[in-house]
Every structure is written in C-alpha cells, then in structure tokens.
Amino acid sequence: MILVTGATGTIGREVVRRLPSDLPVRIMAREPARVTGASGTADIVRGDYADPASLERALSGVRAVFLVTTRVGEDDGPIIRTARSAGVRHVVKLSAAAVEDPGATDLITRWQRVNEELLCGSGMEWTLLRPRSFMSNTLSWAASIREEGVVRALWGTSANACVDPGDVAEVAVRALTEHGHAGRAHTLTGPEAITAVEQTARLSEVLGRRIRFEELSPEQARSGLGRRYPEPVVEALLESARRQREGAKAQVETTVLDVTGRPATPFGTWAQGQRGAFAGA
Known part of the structure; x- marks a missing residue:
C-alpha cells in the first residue's frame, strides 16, 4: 500500500494521477472531497498531521509514503514517528532545492532542512525530492x-x-514504485534557467498576442505578497527572490532525464498545456 499526502496540492494531485491503477493506493487529505484524478480503487481517507488517530488509521498497512507538508513551520515529526511505528519502509519527501544552498537562510528553507533531518534520522528508508520553483x-x-x-x-x-510539476510527480512515482532511490536526494529543475521577461515572451507566443512585462519594485512585491501570506513568509519569499537575482537558482540539473529517461519539460511546452488558464478558456 502506498499512502499519498498533499493530494489536493500542485504535486500531490499529479502523483495521484500518475500512480498505476493496479497498485493499492491510499490518499490522506484534510478535505477528501477535494481529491480529484484518483483511481476508482484508491482508498481516500480524512487525515491531519495534528490528529494522531487519523495518522494511525491512514498509515495502517502502508509500505511507502509520499510526504508533503504545506503549512510553513509544520513539524513532520508526528507523521514520521507514526509511520515508523506502523512499519512503513520508505518515505519520499517533497522538499526544496534551496536546502542545498548554504546561503539560503530564510524561514522556509530552514523549516525544510529541519524536516529533512527528522526523516533522515528516522531509521526508515528515505528519498528527498528537491525541486526548483514550479x-x-x-x-x-x-x-x-x-x-x-x-x-x-x-x-x-x-x-x-523552474520545473514542470508533472516532471516532479513523475520522479516521485518512480521513487515510490522502483528500487534504487532509497538514500538519494533528487534535485529537480527544468531544462533551462529562464527569466520572467523570457517567460512573458513565451506566453505571448503561446497565446498569439503581445503580453507586456512590468517590473515590480520590492515595495510593490511586498505589498502584493502581504495580501496572500503572513509577514514572516513574505520576508522569506523576498529573501528567496534576492538570492535568485544573485544567480542562486540558475543551475540546471539532468535529474529528470536521469530518472525518467526523457528530458525535462521546457517552459513553453508546459505553458502550451496551460493555455486555457492564461487565455480564459
């Protein structure tokens, strides 16, 4: 049995779609009604990291877990300890590429590092997925x-x-279903380092009309982020953007090709698949 957490999020929903239908799969979600794309044989259960009883039910009989933590500051300790007690053998954790960068000291990166350490010290087999921005x-x-x-x-x-979420999900499925990934950290990127100006140009090509780019000032960016996130997260995101400006996120890796046998998806190809969202169809 494979347990998927974070199944209503960007990567989790893609993992659910890609898991073979003949595998026993359980999906844990805070709101099970929001889970889409699951096989008709999947077992969908309600669960929350803060509810020990729900974790015990979700992890019963599970051999491998896809672990996603979305609330910044949330401790993976409870689910890791419960998984170990339940006899789980392998945990594939969604983390972030920034944890490898000693210059990354923002709140979000520090949180990911702590949770990685908890998993790696758990005694279970582990695989870390460290994607660049989606x-x-x-x-x-x-x-x-x-x-x-x-x-x-x-x-x-x-x-x-930046990387296509579908590529991250495909690597996750390989790690969950194939041998050879235990004890490895997969850094996942797209096939090129691309700027927002260049992304705007690619979107213009996809949509067949001119899209302008307007640069925000740091103050404007802070104000916009502040309408969506608490202040500590806003500062972490701005610090991450400063590191990107310094070139910290431009390194391209071949991991998607190495694991899946095909090159990582270019931004233009991903954008073509999302044309309806940008065009309003």
Missing part, C-alpha cells in the same frame, strides 16, 4: 494576462531553472 507559479499571472495583457513581477531579468 512553472505553475506563473499561473498567478493569469488574471492580469487575461484582463490587461500584462505580467507584473519582481526582478524580471533574474533567472530560475
């Missing part, structure tokens, strides 16, 4: 593209080797 983050531009034909972002010429 291409899907650009969906936050969709409304302004549809309504104004404009993309607004901070530091438009700083490059990020």
